[in-house]
Amino acid sequence: MRTAVVWDALEAALSGAPREVVDLGGGTGGFAVRLAESGHRVRVVDPSPDALASLARRAREADLDVSGLQGDVADLVDVVGAGSADVVLCHGVLEVVDPTLALDRISQVLRPGGLLSLVVGQRHASVITRAMAGHFQLARTLLDDPAPVDARTGRRFTAPEVTDLLAAAGFTDVAVHAVRVFADLVPAALVDHEPGAAAALVDLERAVAQRPEYLPLATQLHVLATRG
Ligand SMILES: C[S@@+](CC[C@H](N)C(=O)[O-])C[C@H]1O[C@@H](n2cnc3c(N)ncnc32)[C@H](O)[C@@H]1O
Incomplete structure (x- = not known):
């Protein structure tokens, strides 16, 4: 439900031909x-x-061949090689690393025209979640400050x-x-x-995913982008 x-x-x-995929922080x-x-x-690639x-x-x-390489954002190019990927996944990682450095390294390992799939925590939903939990000061800080205010969850965008x-x-x-607009608000029992x-x-999550007015309500943003 959370990743649909x-x-x-x-x-x-x-879809189509098999691709060379690098999953940075793939866990x-x-x-x-x-x-x-x-x-x-x-x-x-994961530390x-x-x-x-x-x-x-x-x-x-699953009887599948998936390479696990120990490394992090900073040494990504050394670990996988420049221009070696058709696709880079960076899901749930930009929150805890230097985003400018990460995007530079990702750009180097993607071939020209390669695809980036990025998932990041969305700040407005985070402010509301914290306020609803009674963490008003934390919510107030997060409102204007893109830098990490919570070492556990990191930066929001x-x-x-x-x-x-x-x-x-x-x-x-x-x-x-928009990802998880409603899923985190609905009681699990329901x-x-x-x-x-x-x-x-x-079905409802799918229906709002591409409506821009729902982006500020989403727990996460999923972004597809092409390396120029
Ligand atoms: C929230 S998990 C996301 C895992 C996976 N991408 C997913 O979507 O299920 C964050 C992952 O980032 C990795 N990570 C933390 N610091 C990192 C760094 N500097 N470079 C690369 N990965 C890092 C963690 O080890 C962890 O596996």
């Missing part, structure tokens, strides 16, 4: 293994040995901030989707116990 909108856009963009491989199942060649061990287990169980960062890094054809509710919620 991201998958829709990614699968449509990657335990939720996306990587599914892309490998679809026939793409996938390398996961966490525990995450890479889980990825290896997951890939083995607005849609214009992300598109500006991508333009500055030389990316073009930027498409932004979705779990009401027959048909989960499918109807996914």
Whole structure:
């Protein structure tokens, strides 16, 4: 439910020939293994040995070949090679690294015309979530401050901030989707116990994903962009 909108856009963009995919900060491989199942060649780069061990287990169980490489944003080019990727995934990572550095390294490993799939936390939804939980000072700080105010969750972005960062890094054809507009607001019991509710919620998320007026309400933004 939480990734349906991201998958829709990614699968449509990657239909056709198998691609060379690099999943930066791919963690335990939720996306990587599914892309490998679809026939793409996938390398996961992550600093966490525990995450890479889980990825290896997951890939083995699915009888798939997914490379797990220990590394981080700063040494991405050394780890995978310049111009070696058709597609780079960077999901849930830009929040905890220097975004300008990350986009520069991603741009270097993508071949010209290659695709970036980016998922980032969206700031306005974060402000509301914190306020609703009674963390008013934290909400107030996050309102104007794009830098991390919470070491656990890291930086949050607005849609214009992300598109500006991508333009500055030389990316073009930027498409932004709203992810998890409702999913985090609905009580889990309602979705779990009401027959048909989960499918109807996914349908609703899909219906608003490409409506710009819903971007400030989304927990996350999914962005597809092309390396110029
Ligand atoms: C929130 S998880 C996201 C995992 C996966 N991309 C997903 O969408 O399910 C963040 C991941 O970023 C990785 N990470 C943290 N610092 C990093 C860095 N400097 N460079 C690359 N990855 C990093 C973490 O180890 C973790 O696997």
